Amino acid sequence: MLSVQNLNAYYGKSHILQGIDFTIGEGEIVSLLGRNGVGRSTTVKAIMGLVNRTGSVQFRDMETIDKDPHEIAHLGIGYVPENREIFPTLTVRQNMALGEKRAGQTGRWSMDDLFALFPNLKARADNPGGVLSGGEQQMLTMCRTLMGDPDLIMIDEPTEGLAPQLVKQVGQLLTEMAKRNVAILLVEQKLTIALEISDRILVMGHGQLVFEGTPAEFNSNDQIRQEWLEV
Secondary structure (H helix, E strand, C coil): CEEEEEEEEEECCEEEEEEEEEEECCCCEEEEECCCCCCHHHHHHHHCCCCEEEEEEEECCEECCCCCHHHHHHHCEEEECCCCCCCCCCEHHHHHHHCCCCCCCCCCCCHHHHHHHCHHHHHCCCCEHHHCCHHHHHHHHHHHHHCCCCCEEEEECCCCCCCHHHHHHHHHHHHHHHHCCCEEEEECCCHHHHHHHCCEEEEEECCEEEEEECHHHHHCCHHHHHHHCCC
C-alpha cells in the first residue's frame, strides 16, 4: 500500500532524514520507535508533504512526492499530529463532522461507531472541544481523522500524557482500525502498546532506520533496545 524509498527530509540546511526505506501493507500496523529527536515525527510529516523532502513515497502505486498535503489526504492517507489541533470553539460533534471527506457516502466509520468506542466523547458531544481534557482531545483528533475514511492513518504519539484507562482505549481503537483494513503507521514511545498491537517494528536512530522486524525479533534483540531506545 505504502512504499517509501530513499526518503530524505530537511529543515532549512539541516538534513534530518537520510535515506529511509520501508513499506506498509493493507491493514498492517507498523510502529516507528526511537528516542526523541531522531526523526520519527519528521518521517510522518515528510510522507504527508509537510516538510521539504526528496526521494519516493508511493501510495497504491501512485507517486506522491510532488503532491501537496491536501492532495495526499484525498488519496486516502490520514494524519493525526502530536499537537492534536482541534477546533476549540466547535463542539465535539462539529469537530468530527469536519473530518468527513465523502459527502453522502458511507465509509467504514460513522459518528455512532466512534461514540460507541469512546463513550466519554459521546457524553460531551455538544460541548466545545476546548473544554475537553488533553486525553479527550487526542481521542477527538483520531476520531475526526477516521471520519474521512482513510486507508492508511499515521498517528504521532497518541498515548503521550494519557491516563492508563485512556491508553487502553487508544489501543482498542488501533486494533479496531486494523480489523477494518486500515493500515497504521504509529509513532509511539510506550513499548508495551507498540509490541502488543504491531505487526512490524521499525527503530530509528540519527535520521536512519536501524532495525526492522517483528515484535518477537525486536524483543530478542537486546543490543538494539540498549543502543537506540533505553536511556
